[in-house]
Amino acid sequence: MKTLSTETRIVQTDQGDIVFTFERKKIxxxxxxxxxxxxxxxxxxxxxxKNVVDSFVISRCDYIKNAVESFAVNDIQKPEMQYVSGENVTFLGKNLRIKIVKDSNEYVNYDGIYIFIHVKRPDYYNRKKNLLNNWLNDQCNIIFDKTMREVHQKFVSYGVNYPQLKLRNMTSRWGSCLPYKGVITLNKRLIEAPKNCIEYVVYHEFCHFVHPNHSKHFYSLLQVMLPDWKESKQLLEKSVIL
Ligand SMILES: [Zn+2]
Incomplete structure (x- = not known):
C-alpha cells in the first residue's frame, strides 16, 4: 500500500501521552x-x-497501553525452557504444567492439566527437549490436519482440492499458502492458540485458494465462511505474541 505522507503525532490520554506514526494511505x-x-x-x-484520527487513538488508549505492555512483558519473560517439573507450556490456549516422570519407557502424554515427559534420565536436558518438541510437532500435525479436513469440506464446492500441510516456525505470520501448488504452511506456534484461532487461520488460507489477494471478495468470502473471524483474530493476537 502506497504511503502518501508520514508524520509523528502525540495525543494526551488517560493512559499518558501516546506517540504514534501517522500515515496517509489510499485506504x-x-x-x-x-x-x-x-x-x-x-x-x-x-x-x-487529523482531529478525528487523534480522537480515535485516544478512544483506543486502553487497548494500546495493554498491547504495548504485553509486548514488553513478553520480551522479558522469554528465558530458555529448562524442561523441569512445574514449568508451563501453552497448548491450545491453556497453560499446561510439565511433570517429569522417570520411566524406562520414553514418551510424552497429557491430561489437560499436566504434560508428562516420561524419560529414563530426568536430568538429561536434550532428551527431554527432543521428546517434548517431537510431541508438539505430532500434535501440530494431528490437530492442524483435522482442522484443515473440517474446513476443506466447505471449499469442495469451490473446486478446492485438499492441500498439503507444511509446518514451519515463523516469526511474522500465522500461515501462508501456495494455491497453485496446493500447499498450506502453518506456523507451529499456532498450537499455543485456542482451537477457534487455529480454525480462523485455516479459513483465511483456504479463502486464498478462491481469491489469491486480500480483495473485497476475499473478505466477503471469509465473512460468509466464518462470521466471527474478527473475534478469533483478536483473540489469537492477544494469546500468542509472535
Ligand atoms: Zn492472507
Missing amino acids: KNINLRIRHNGNVYVSAPKSVP
Missing part, C-alpha cells in the same frame, strides 16, 4: 497497528481529518 478506514518494539502506527485516508 477506506482508520487502521491501528502496534509493532513488537511498542511503536504505534495509525493510517487513514485523506478524507479523515
Whole structure:
C-alpha cells in the first residue's frame, strides 16, 4: 500500500501521552497497528481529518497501553525452557504444567492439566527437549490436519482440492499458502492458540485458494465462511505474541 505522507503525532490520554506514526494511505478506514518494539502506527485516508484520527487513538488508549505492555512483558519473560517439573507450556490456549516422570519407557502424554515427559534420565536436558518438541510437532500435525479436513469440506464446492500441510516456525505470520501448488504452511506456534484461532487461520488460507489477494471478495468470502473471524483474530493476537 502506497504511503502518501508520514508524520509523528502525540495525543494526551488517560493512559499518558501516546506517540504514534501517522500515515496517509489510499485506504477506506482508520487502521491501528502496534509493532513488537511498542511503536504505534495509525493510517487513514485523506478524507479523515487529523482531529478525528487523534480522537480515535485516544478512544483506543486502553487497548494500546495493554498491547504495548504485553509486548514488553513478553520480551522479558522469554528465558530458555529448562524442561523441569512445574514449568508451563501453552497448548491450545491453556497453560499446561510439565511433570517429569522417570520411566524406562520414553514418551510424552497429557491430561489437560499436566504434560508428562516420561524419560529414563530426568536430568538429561536434550532428551527431554527432543521428546517434548517431537510431541508438539505430532500434535501440530494431528490437530492442524483435522482442522484443515473440517474446513476443506466447505471449499469442495469451490473446486478446492485438499492441500498439503507444511509446518514451519515463523516469526511474522500465522500461515501462508501456495494455491497453485496446493500447499498450506502453518506456523507451529499456532498450537499455543485456542482451537477457534487455529480454525480462523485455516479459513483465511483456504479463502486464498478462491481469491489469491486480500480483495473485497476475499473478505466477503471469509465473512460468509466464518462470521466471527474478527473475534478469533483478536483473540489469537492477544494469546500468542509472535
Ligand atoms: Zn492472507
